[in-house]
Amino acid sequence: MAPALGFLICGGAMSSSQVSYDSQPPQLSGIGFARWIWRQLTSMRTALVLLLLLAIASIPGSIFPQRSQNPLQVNEYYQTNPEIARWIDRASLFNVFSSPWFSAIYILLFISLIGCVVPRTWEHFKSARALPPITPKNLERLEEFHQFSTNWNESELLKHASSELNRRRYRLRTLPDSIGAEKGFIRETGNLLFHLSLILLLIGVAYGSLGGMRADVIVSEGETFTNVATSYDSLSTGGLFSIDDIPPFTITVKKFTAKYDLVTNAPIDYRLDAQVVDEPNKAPRDVVVKVNKPLTFGDARVYLQANGYSPIVTVRNSVGAIVLRGPIPFLPQDGNLTSIGSIKVPDMQPQVGFVAKFLPTFERTVERGGFSTYPEALKPVLDLAAWSGDLGLDSGIPQSVYRINTEKLTQIGLDALSPGQKWELPNGVGSITFDGFTPWVNLQVVRDPGKAYSLVGAVLILCGLLVSLFGRRHRIWVRVSQKDGDTIVQVAGLTRSPGLDEEIRTLVAVLQEKSEIGKEDNVKE
Amino acid sequence: MSKSDLAFLSNDLIYASMAICALAFLVFAYELAWSIRLGEEKTTLTRRQKVIRIAQALTILYFLLLFAGVVTRGLSAGRVPWGNMYEFSITGALAFTLAYLVASLKFEVQWLGILITFASLLTLGTAVTLLYVPSAPLVPALKSPWLVIHVAAAIISGGVFLLANCIAAAYLILEQVEKKRAGARPEWAVRLPKLETLDQLSYRLVALVFPLWTFAIIAGAIWAEAAWGRYWGWDPKETWSFITWVGYAAYLHARVTAGWRGKRAAWLCLIAGSTFLFNYIYVNIWGTGKHTYSGL
Ligand code: HEM
Numbered sequence: 075m076a077p078a079l080g081f082l083i084c085g086g087a088m089s090s091s092q093v094s095y096d097s098q099p100p101q102l103s104g105i106g107f108a109r110w111i112w113r114q115l116t117s118m119r120t121a122l123v124l125l126l127l128l129a130i131a132s133i134p135g136s137i138f139p140q141r142s143q144n145p146l147q148v149n150e151y152y153q154t155n156p157e158i159a160r161w162i163d164r165a166s167l168f169n170v171f172s173s174p175w176f177s178a179i180y181i182l183l184f185i186s187l188i189g190c191v192v193p194r195t196w197e198h199f200k201s202a203r204a205l206p207p208i209t210p211k212n213l214e215r216l217e218e219f220h221q222f223s224t225n226w227n228e229s230e231l232l233k234h235a236s237s238e239l240n241r242r243r244y245r246l247r248t249l250p251d252s253i254g255a256e257k258g259f260i261r262e263t264g265n266l267l268f269h270l271s272l273i274l275l276l277i278g279v280a281y282g283s284l285g286g287m288r289a290d291v292i293v294s295e296g297e298t299f300t301n302v303a304t305s306y307d308s309l310s311t312g313g314l315f316s317i318d319d320i321p322p323f324t325i326t327v328k329k330f331t332a333k334y335d336l337v338t339n340a341p342i343d344y345r346l347d348a349q350v351v352d353e354p355n356k357a358p359r360d361v362v363v364k365v366n367k368p369l370t371f372g373d374a375r376v377y378l379q380a381n382g383y384s385p386i387v388t389v390r391n392s393v394g395a396i397v398l399r400g401p402i403p404f405l406p407q408d409g410n411l412t413s414i415g416s417i418k419v420p421d422m423q424p425q426v427g428f429v430a431k432f433l434p435t436f437e438r439t440v441e442r443g444g445f446s447t448y449p450e451a452l453k454p455v456l457d458l459a460a461w462s463g464d465l466g467l468d469s470g471i472p473q474s475v476y477r478i479n480t481e482k483l484t485q486i487g488l489d490a491l492s493p494g495q496k497w498e499l500p501n502g503v504g505s506i507t508f509d510g511f512t513p514w515v516n517l518q519v520v521r522d523p524g525k526a527y528s529l530v531g532a533v534l535i536l537c538g539l540l541v542s543l544f545g546r547r548h549r550i551w552v553r554v555s556q557k558d559g560d561t562i563v564q565v566a567g568l569t570r571s572p573g574l575d576e577e578i579r580t581l582v583a584v585l586q587e588k589s590e591i592g593k594e595d596n597v598k599e
Numbered sequence: 600m601s602k603s604d605l606a607f608l609s610n611d612l613i614y615a616s617m618a619i620c621a622l623a624f625l626v627f628a629y630e631l632a633w634s635i636r637l638g639e640e641k642t643t644l645t646r647r648q649k650v651i652r653i654a655q656a657l658t659i660l661y662f663l664l665l666f667a668g669v670v671t672r673g674l675s676a677g678r679v680p681w682g683n684m685y686e687f688s689i690t691g692a693l694a695f696t697l698a699y700l701v702a703s704l705k706f707e708v709q710w711l712g713i714l715i716t717f718a719s720l721l722t723l724g725t726a727v728t729l730l731y732v733p734s735a736p737l738v739p740a741l742k743s744p745w746l747v748i749h750v751a752a753a754i755i756s757g758g759v760f761l762l763a764n765c766i767a768a769a770y771l772i773l774e775q776v777e778k779k780r781a782g783a784r785p786e787w788a789v790r791l792p793k794l795e796t797l798d799q800l801s802y803r804l805v806a807l808v809f810p811l812w813t814f815a816i817i818a819g820a821i822w823a824e825a826a827w828g829r830y831w832g833w834d835p836k837e838t839w840s841f842i843t844w845v846g847y848a849a850y851l852h853a854r855v856t857a858g859w860r861g862k863r864a865a866w867l868c869l870i871a872g873s874t875f876l877f878n879y880i881y882v883n884i885w886g887t888g889k890h891t892y893s894g895l
Contacts, residue, residue: 122849122852125845125848126845128845129841129842129845130842132833132838132842133838135833135838136833136835136839136882142832143832143833143834170833171833279831288828288829335735335736337733338732338733338735340735340738341738341739342736342737342738342739343739343742344739364739364742365740365742365826366740366742366743366822366825367825368825368828375828377828518828520829522829522830525824525830528830528831532817532820533817535813536810536813536814536817539809539810539813543806543851
């Protein structure tokens with residue numbers, strides 16, 4: 075395949091100037107070898123092979139779960155096949171798109187494209203001013219060749235051919251006995267535009283991930299979020315990002331409304347009413363955020379990504395003093411928002427923790443236990459299992475806020491509460507009241523400074539593609555000579571795009587007609 | 600007519616279109632079997648052409664019924680009928696058949712009918728059995744003008760890619776047949792276009808829709824930026840769209856600049872096409888990721 079691909083790249087519309095490829099490294103050492111490497115890398119063949127490689131390398135990313143998209147599934151993988159998972163991880167197959175080998179292909183492609191296309195663009199612009207190529211010696215060897223003889227005057231004929239080709243927007247080179255004509259410069263321009271735009275797209279992608287950030291925060295109804303690094307639940311940033319790049323806006327979640335389809339339980343509409351302050355000391359403004367309508371702050375945007383419920387509970391200790399109160403976000407497990415969470419009360423002696431399930435529309439079966447049958451809170455119930463002992467919060471190992479490590483705990487009771495109900499814990503430990511619930515939303519703050527470049531790159535890629543696919547490039551030569559008192563007219567052409575044969579046939583027909591008594595005596599296929 | 604009446608009507612129309620499509624397939628198949636059996640007798644050619652014409656009329660009828668089915672499905676949900684994989688499949692079959700009918704106005708491709716009706720039946724059969732979901736409103740992420748732009752571009756590209764692939768497959772089959780008989784064609788294949796014509800045709804179709812496919816991906820990316828907070832996240836559907844794009848780009852490159860023709864080009868075309876099908880079938884049904892609106 076390699077030789078074919080080689081031709082694939084160096085031939086064709088790109089090659090106004092033919093580039094030759096040495097397939098063997100030269101026997102030189104040092105600079106010579108480095109130059110050979112550079113030439114190999116920056117050949118279009120290499121660029122295309124790298125693009126193919128990039129496509130192939132992305133396949134495992136769609137087969138194995140990716141940490142960046144689906145961390146839970148990666149954990150599952152680890153739990154079921156720890157040994158295999160470790161090997162998969164060693165090959166970066168859980169992080170394909172940030173793996174060293176994927177980045178290597180990406181960077182090589184980038185270098186290869188630049189090294190290949192930039193010099194070609196230069197060549198192309200030089201050749202824009204150049205005249206069409208000199209008429210080849212043996213026109214009859216070209217793919218399209220016509221010849222006829224006439225007794226018309228040579229220079230008259232050439233003049234006619236010139237004006238005819240001119241009319242069809244050919245650029246001309248006039249020689250004493252012949253003319254060379256060229257059209258379809260645009261096709262090559264399109265091709266170059268395509269490849270240059272590909273570089274721009276890659277720059278946009280790289281700049282976006284280096285200078286960008288992505289952060290998530292869960293905000294319950296009624297709460298206010300301030301955009302500073304410490305208020306995020308999770309934050310990932312590129313190497314060039316600084317937190318000063320995004321303004322310290324605030325968002326107050328006033329009301330979140332979700333509508334569901336009564337038959338399929340699928341969501342129909344999410345709407346977040348919020349009040350935002352763009353910068354400290356600016357006047358607040360009311361906004362509506364929807365799934366396809368993010369908020370914009372400078373070059374950062376805030377997306378409504380997910381939602382769930384936060385049960386509101388009050389926990390009292392043995393003497394009735396409040397030790398914990400407030401909404402606690404729970405994690406949805408299914409489309410009906412069966413949600414799990416944990417309520418940790420470290421300020422009790424001994425410490426108490428609740429492993430909890432919030433069921434917006436409660437249902438219970440023997441096999442499944444409690445679950446929800448509709449995402450809206452039609453019959454909300456809080457399922458609780460109380461544990462007492464050491465919550466392990468001081469161990470220094472970070473814990474999930476949704477789960478409790480029950481290793482050093484003993485279960486002291488189970489109960490299910492409706493809103494307003496209170497549960498007196500056994501042995502006079504204290505009590506918990508299920509006061510109600512409030513929705514939460516997951517806001518995602520994203521800054522991608524490269525996306526404008528990517529968009530321009532992508533649109534130009536499309537333009538370049540259209541021009542290079544549908545633009546036509548033709549070269550035509552007309553030569554006249556004398557033979558036995560007759561004028562021999564030869565017309566020939568070269569192309570890689572369709573339509574030349576017809577172009578030449580009509581040209582010949584016109585010339586014959588003009589020279590009146592033309593008689594064609596040789597048409598070569 | 601109420602919305603649920605419309606939904607039922609749509610189902611009936613889809614079933615009816617499948618019945619007619621099956622009929623069209625049988626007529627195409629009958630014609631093929633006939634011409635294989637008759638062998639060298641040339642006199643039957645015009646009669647066979649009549650049979651083909653009947654089959655094509657049935658195909659048009661099937662297309663109209665399917666069209667009505669898709670439209671009523673959209674009306675029953677009060678939106679464009681592209682919200683889940685069932686709807687995507689029926690519209691895809693529609694686009695595919697339309698591409699065939701339009702192409703048969705300009706080129707001699709009537710003979711492809713047997714492949715077209717077969718592929719349509721397969722698509723629709725899968726849709727009504729495996730993929731069917733009741734008509735319902737759109738989920739919030741799909742409520743966007745980009746639904747029309749992105750999905751229409753994707754469906755049309757898909758239909759034309761598949762047509763190009765059918766032609767490439769026909770090329771490979773005929774090439775094999777001709778090779779066995781040292782260049783001569785059996786009677787049933789005589790009226791089929793020359794190999795070169797097939798080769799050119801599948802190339803032209805791909806070249807025509809490749810920019811549209813590029814546009815579908817770009818539109819998807821613009822939409823993803825608004826809906827998901829990033830324009831490209833290597834979600835399985837995005838990954839495979841990219842792979843298909845590179846596949847067809849390689850095919851075009853190979854033809855335009857390396858002069859690949861015939862068998863090698865047809866194989867390359869089939870490989871690129873199979874990545875599209877893989878994306879459609881595997882990623883929608885078994886894949887994970889953000890692009891799962893299939894409702895399965
Ligand atoms: C870079 C981003 C995207 C790419 C590359 C992409 C690619 C595709 C492709 C290839 C199809 C064709 C059908 C198929 O193979 O299954 C498709 C269909 C579809 N796309 Fe996208 N898409 C993108 C973003 C989006 C976004 C943001 C949405 C909606 C929020 C969306 C919604 C749909 C829907 C509803 C269909 C038709 C139904 C289906 O096949 O599931 N796409 N997309």
